[in-house]
Amino acid sequence: MASLFSFRQTYRYLQRQAHEQPVIFYSVIIGLIGPLMVITVPPIRKSLGYKNSEPIPTSYPVPNRPRRPVQGYEDE
Numbered sequence: 001m002a003s004l005f006s007f008r009q010t011y012r013y014l015q016r017q018a019h020e021q022p023v024i025f026y027s028v029i030i031g032l033i034g035p036l037m038v039i040t041v042p043p044i045r046k047s048l049g050y051k052n053s054e055p056i057p058t059s060y061p062v063p064n065r066p067r068r069p070v071q072g073y074e075d076e
Helices: 002-020 022-047
Strands: none
Touching (some): 002 022
């Protein structure tokens, strides 16, 4: 019976906070949902057939030929 009483008190407290300070209440709720999404979203995406994209290149591809010297700009 004690656990039921404490659950009711907690529920009433949360209801009161949601009514009197909704910004803080919902900020806490969203903050608690974040870590749960880290665990649940990747398996759901995988089951729906989502595939990760290729990684972005980190360097520019250099051509396989000798470089031509630049001419016509009079940099000498």
